[in-house]
Amino acid sequence: MVKKVLISAGEASGDLHAANLVKKLIEIDSSVEVMAMGGDNLRDAGADVIIDCAELAVVGVVEVLINYRKIKRALDKLSEVVINQKPDLLILVDYQEFNMKLAQTAKKNGVKVLFYIGPQVWAWRPHRVHKMREKIDMMAVLFPFEVAFYENANVPVKFVGNPLVDEVKANTDKLSLINQYQLSPELKTVGLLPGSRKSEIKRILPIQLESARQLKQKHPQLQFVLAVASTLSKSEIEQQCQQYSELDIKFIRDLPYNVMSVCDAIITASGTATLETGLMEIPLAITYRISPLSYAILRRMMTIDKVGLVNIVAEKMIVKEFIQQDAVPEKIAGEISEILENDDYRENMINELKQVKQKLGIQGGSKIVAELAYQMLTNNEHVT
Numbered sequence: 001m002v003k004k005v006l007i008s009a010g011e012a013s014g015d016l017h018a019a020n021l022v023k024k025l026i027e028i029d030s031s032v033e034v035m036a037m038g039g040d041n042l043r044d045a046g047a048d049v050i051i052d053c054a055e056l057a058v059v060g061v062v063e064v065l066i067n068y069r070k071i072k073r074a075l076d077k078l079s080e081v082v083i084n085q086k087p088d089l090l091i092l093v094d095y096q097e098f099n100m101k102l103a104q105t106a107k108k109n110g111v112k113v114l115f116y117i118g119p120q121v122w123a124w125r126p127h128r129v130h131k132m133r134e135k136i137d138m139m140a141v142l143f144p145f146e147v148a149f150y151e152n153a154n155v156p157v158k159f160v161g162n163p164l165v166d167e168v169k170a171n172t173d174k175l176s177l178i179n180q181y182q183l184s185p186e187l188k189t190v191g192l193l194p195g196s197r198k199s200e201i202k203r204i205l206p207i208q209l210e211s212a213r214q215l216k217q218k219h220p221q222l223q224f225v226l227a228v229a230s231t232l233s234k235s236e237i238e239q240q241c242q243q244y245s246e247l248d249i250k251f252i253r254d255l256p257y258n259v260m261s262v263c264d265a266i267i268t269a270s271g272t273a274t275l276e277t278g279l280m281e282i283p284l285a286i287t288y289r290i291s292p293l294s295y296a297i298l299r300r301m302m303t304i305d306k307v308g309l310v311n312i313v314a315e316k317m318i319v320k321e322f323i324q325q326d327a328v329p330e331k332i333a334g335e336i337s338e339i340l341e342n343d344d345y346r347e348n349m350i351n352e353l354k355q356v357k358q359k360l361g362i363q364g365g366s367k368i369v370a371e372l373a374y375q376m377l378t379n380n381e382h383v384t
Contacts (some may be wrong), residue, residue: 002031002032002033003029003031003032003033003088003089003377004032004033004034004035004085004087004088004089005025005032005033005034005035005087005088005089005090005091005373005377006034006035006036006078006081006082006085006087006089006090006091007021007022007034007035007036007037007038007042007047007090007091007092007093008036008037008078008090008091008092008093008095008098008099008102009036009037009038009039009042009053009093009094009095010037010053010093010094010095010098010099011053011094011095011196011197011231012039012053012196012229012230012231013094013196013271013272013273014038014053014093014094014095014117015038015039015040015041015042015053015230015231016041016167017093017094017116017117017163017167017366018036018038018041018042018045018047018091018093018116019038019041019042019044019045019047020045020163020166020167020366021091021093021116021163021366021369021370021373022034022036022042022045022046022047022370023045023046023366024366024367024369024370024371025370025373025374026045026046027370028370028371028374029374029377032374032377033048034046034047034048035047035048035049035050035081035085035087036048036049036050036051037049037050037051037052037053037074037078038051038052038053039052039053039054039230039231040230041230050077050081051074051077051078053231054230054231054232071098074098075098075101075102078102079102079105082102082105082106082109082111083105083109086109086110086111087111088111088112088377089111089112089113089114089373089376089377090102090103090106090111090112090113090114091114091116091373092113092114092115092116092118093116093117094116094117094118096118099115100132100135103115103135103136104135106135107134107135112137112376113135113136113137113138114136114137114138114140114372114373114376115132115136115138115139115140116140116160116369117140117142118132118136118139118140118141129149129150129153129155130153132150132153132155133153133154133155133156136155136156137156137376138156138157138158138372138376139155139156139157139158140157140158140160140369140372141157141158141159141160142159142160142161142162142163142360142365143159143162143313143360144159144361146159147159158372159361160365160368160369160372161360161361161362161363161364161365161368162275162360162361162365163365163366163369164272164275164276164279164360164365165279165357165360165361165362165363165365166363166364166365166366167257167366168257168276168279168280169257169280170255170257170258170260170261171255171257171258172258174261174262177258177261177262178262181225181250181252181259181262182250183223183225183250183262184223187221187222187223188219188221188222188223188264188265188340189222189223189224189225189262189263189264190212190215190222190223190224190225190263190264190265190266190267190336190340191224191225191226191227191259191260191262191263191265191266191267191268191282192205192208192209192212192224192225192226192227192249192266192267193226193227193256193260193266193267193268193269193273193277194208194226194269195229195269195271195273196229196230196231196232196271197231198232199290200269201232201237201240203289203290204269204287204288204289204327205237205240205241206240207287207289207327207328207329207332208267208287208332209241209244209247210329211267211287211329211332211333211336212224212244212247212249212267212333213244213246213247213329214329214330214333215333215336215337216246216247218333218337219337219340223248223250224247224248224249224250225249225250225252225259225262225263226241226249226250226251226252227252227253227254227256227259227260228251228252228253229256230253234251234253237251238251256273256276257276257280260276260277260280260282261280261282263282264282264283264339264340265282265283265284265285265336265339265340266282266283266284266285267284267285267287267332267336268284268285268286268287269286269287269288270286270287270288270307270308270309270321270323271309272309274286274308274309274310274311274319275309275310275313275356277310278310278313278319278353278356278357279353279356279357279360281350281353281354281357282353283319283339283346283349283350283353284310284319285319285320285322285332285335285336285339286307286308286310286311286319286320286321286322286323287322287323287327287332288307288321288322288323288324288327289323289324289327290324306321307321307323308321310353310356313356313359313360314352314355314356314359318349318352318353318356319349319352320335322335
């Protein structure tokens, strides 16, 4: 009998990781049918994308409320699929609050649940872990330290390795990409990674653009590239940057690691991109800003003092974070200038980033989680 899988991935990074999982799953059994909420990467991997995640990627309590109706419609549609089609396995990829609600529906209807890249309960609202064992059949975690946390709460868990260890690499050489992007190989390049959500673009892109403007004034020969996420409209991004025409920004929709590879330094929104940039060993500065109310609420729930994943994995502040009121263009531009001008500072940061790469451990994460998913499809969900 054909096995059916439903995947819920609500953001660009989740779409990419889910797509790599699907590719490996189909290698194991080409008859597996996959429906999904996701984006272009899942489509290209062979999934039937029934909901496009592009409109759903928001962050912050206030931002979620503003987009509540869209999110609720998507949740209702996926819930109907769970109830009426009874997939053999529901795979949840990140997108925490949404996916935990979907997990509850799945468990009520006898559908097995694998949570891949699950809620960072070790970072904020840790009490939630005790509710997860009622909704999740298996957690597939990316960081070794997460295993003990879930085991202590009696949540079935398996460390599958971080897929970024395998995924984060350019698919061609740097000089070819420089020529492809119409950059000068003699000049230094700063990358702008404003995020994959429309709400991030609204709040973070203006800060990054103004930082770039100040950098250009100090370093007239700098060139800039902006990575356009698959969940965003390239034309809309270009339109928002019209008043910064003097920067001659290259807007690039490509494998993000290709864009990163041509950069000497990167200004990135907090999120998966900080870890990806770190794995590429490109010095960076982290920027983030959400609504003041959302930040006040989230700050009270957090149990750690770092925001960037690269710093969380390092267990120390190896990259500067410019968050909320500290997300000031003068400060950000000053940090990037230090990276570009101070060779010792730059090399020290690169060495720290190499240590992060070593901490992430085993390779083959996408294959391991695909094997775990197939075990669950064949009723061996607790095989380790």
